[in-house]
Amino acid sequence: MSLLQLKHICKSFSGVYANENINLSVEKGEIHALLGENGAGKTTLVNIIFGLYTADSGEILWKGKPADFASPKEAIEAGVGMVQQHFSLVNKMTVLDNIILNLKGNSFFLDRAAARKKLTDLAEKYGLHVNPDALISDLSVGEQQRVEILKALYRDVELLILDEPTGVLTPQETTHFFEVLRNLKKEGYGIIIITHRMSEIMAISDKVTILRDGKQVADLTTKDTNPEELSAYMIGRELSEDYHIEGSPKNEVMLELKHVSNCHRKHSRHKLDDISLTIHKGEILGIAGVEGNGQKELAEVITGIQKTGSGEILLDGASLAGEGIRERYEAGVSYISEDRLQDSLITGMSITENLILREYKKSPFARHSLVNMSAIRKNAAEKMQQYHVRASGKSGIDTPVKLLSGGNQQKLIIARELHDHAKVIIASQPTRGLDIGATEFVRQQLTEQRNAGKGVMLISADLEEIMALSDRIAVLFGGKIVGILSREEATVQKIGLLMGGIKEEEAR
Numbered sequence: 001m002s003l004l005q006l007k008h009i010c011k012s013f014s015g016v017y018a019n020e021n022i023n024l025s026v027e028k029g030e031i032h033a034l035l036g037e038n039g040a041g042k043t044t045l046v047n048i049i050f051g052l053y054t055a056d057s058g059e060i061l062w063k064g065k066p067a068d069f070a071s072p073k074e075a076i077e078a079g080v081g082m083v084q085q086h087f088s089l090v091n092k093m094t095v096l097d098n099i100i101l102n103l104k105g106n107s108f109f110l111d112r113a114a115a116r117k118k119l120t121d122l123a124e125k126y127g128l129h130v131n132p133d134a135l136i137s138d139l140s141v142g143e144q145q146r147v148e149i150l151k152a153l154y155r156d157v158e159l160l161i162l163d164e165p166t167g168v169l170t171p172q173e174t175t176h177f178f179e180v181l182r183n184l185k186k187e188g189y190g191i192i193i194i195t196h197r198m199s200e201i202m203a204i205s206d207k208v209t210i211l212r213d214g215k216q217v218a219d220l221t222t223k224d225t226n227p228e229e230l231s232a233y234m235i236g237r238e239l240s241e242d243y244h245i246e247g248s249p250k251n252e253v254m255l256e257l258k259h260v261s262n263c264h265r266k267h268s269r270h271k272l273d274d275i276s277l278t279i280h281k282g283e284i285l286g287i288a289g290v291e292g293n294g295q296k297e298l299a300e301v302i303t304g305i306q307k308t309g310s311g312e313i314l315l316d317g318a319s320l321a322g323e324g325i326r327e328r329y330e331a332g333v334s335y336i337s338e339d340r341l342q343d344s345l346i347t348g349m350s351i352t353e354n355l356i357l358r359e360y361k362k363s364p365f366a367r368h369s370l371v372n373m374s375a376i377r378k379n380a381a382e383k384m385q386q387y388h389v390r391a392s393g394k395s396g397i398d399t400p401v402k403l404l405s406g407g408n409q410q411k412l413i414i415a416r417e418l419h420d421h422a423k424v425i426i427a428s429q430p431t432r433g434l435d436i437g438a439t440e441f442v443r444q445q446l447t448e449q450r451n452a453g454k455g456v457m458l459i460s461a462d463l464e465e466i467m468a469l470s471d472r473i474a475v476l477f478g479g480k481i482v483g484i485l486s487r488e489e490a491t492v493q494k495i496g497l498l499m500g501g502i503k504e505e506e507a508r
């Protein structure tokens with residue numbers, strides 16, 4: 001009898017399937033990996049198991065009996081534990097207090113000495129070393145993760161679910177962590193581990209279930225598969241569309257990063273590590289990678305939002321050191337941010353106002369600190385037409401941006417950022433959430449910028465987009481560039497391997 005069995009699990013959010021007919025079983029002593037790209041539905045599935053979400057349909061069997069946990073509390077009591085992507089520890093409390101917090105039968109009279117003993121025994125047995133009296137806030141992320149696991153083990157769970165546990169660990173910590181998992185497996189625990197790294201799947205799992213766009217696309221036995229097959233299933237889709245990429249990039253460099261890192265805090269995982277790359281005039285450099293591997297940081301050190309820790313950034317031969325966001329924009333660094341509403345638009349303001357957010361102090365919009373309203377309005381009307389920005393209703397250029405659709409908001413940003421003196425365009429997830437028409441439009445605009453001799457950095461989680469538009473493709477993994485491939489040598493498989501942290505020599 002399986003420890004856990006899922007039958008035909010379905011879950012949708014606003015009409016879109018996050019999980020569509022998922023079947024899966026986990027045995028005692030089995031490490032079962034869930035693999036999939038961002039948004040594939042992995043977290044949704046384990047949230048359903050753990051009682052955080054309710055499935056729309058389907059059945060969950062726990063040790064052969066129907067189980068539908070209404071809350072994590074019920075799941076834990078039945079024997080299912082989960083370490084979530086974001087930890088739920090109380091920072092101002094000690095390790096021991098966190099472990100015994102909210103325990104069944106917990107009271108003033110709880111025997112702390114016995115609890116301490118149970119904790120240290122567990123820690124010893126599985127190699128989960130941590131000081132019971134340390135404050136959580138003083139622990140590294142890796143140590144906090146150990147506390148989360150200990151907390152589950154302390155509650156005598158039999159199945160442990162780990163959602164992207166290695167995302168926060170260094171390679172060395174990961175090696176140690178896998179030792180812990182092997183110990184747990186030996187003791188008969190069932191384990192579900194979520195990761196998007198092929199090397200980790202190969203190293204630790206017995207079985208793999210691959211999700212793509214909410215669907216279960218493969219069930220494999222790890223020893224019978226290989227990273228190529230895994231990445232082909234994970235990414236899977238056929239590459240289609242051809243864009244009108246004309247001519248080759250010039251030999252002249254438009255943007256150069258030399259050994260760049262960002263300023264980062266001690267335990268921050270979001271660090272850039274010695275990034276060196278060039279973008280030529282008339283070139284689109286694609287940045288591929290699983291999200292959270294430094295993409296946002298890369299865009300932000302170039303645009304000046306984050307400070308450069310070390311290294312140098314040159315725009316058309318001139319150093320950007322010491323230049324702020326506005327100076328860089330004026331020098332020709334344009335930014336299409338992945339977070340439209342957060343970084344790029346002021347939604348309560350009108351189309352007109354948003355179009356001049358970056359230049360309102362300059363001619364022709366301002367002279368001697370007087371605002372030239374007619375020039376500003378003329379600019380808005382022209383840009384709206386040129387970039388096909390559509391506002392429903394009668395307000396036209398005076399429409400507040402919050403009333404525009406996502407596609408029209410994105411076109412507005414592009415209309416503002418793709419101005420004549422832009423030299424390099426940092427486009428981060430530029431088509432995310434757009435309909436097909438708007439997506440096509442945005443891709444065309446980027447291609448035109450390239451054809452006009454500008455440099456484009458296309459950061460995208462959509463590998464199809466990267467492969468369709470880029471002259472060269474760099475892959476970010478763990479804050480490092482792990483490989484740069486030309487358009488000709490790039491294949492989904494090679495890129496997929498690099499995205500999973502397999503080194504370039506091995507991927508070739």
Ligand SMILES: Nc1ncnc2c1ncn2[C@@H]1O[C@H](COP(=O)(O)OP(=O)(O)O)[C@@H](O)[C@H]1O
Nearest residue numbers: 013017018036037038039040041042043044045
């Ligand atoms: N609470 C939620 N509300 C709305 N949509 C959600 C919610 N949770 C997940 N989704 C959507 O479900 C899909 C799958 O997400 P998720 O399970 O988090 O993927 P993964 O963990 O594989 O990256 C995504 O499109 C995501 O936006």
Ligand SMILES: [Mg+2]
Nearest residue numbers: 042043044085
């Ligand atoms: Mg997830």
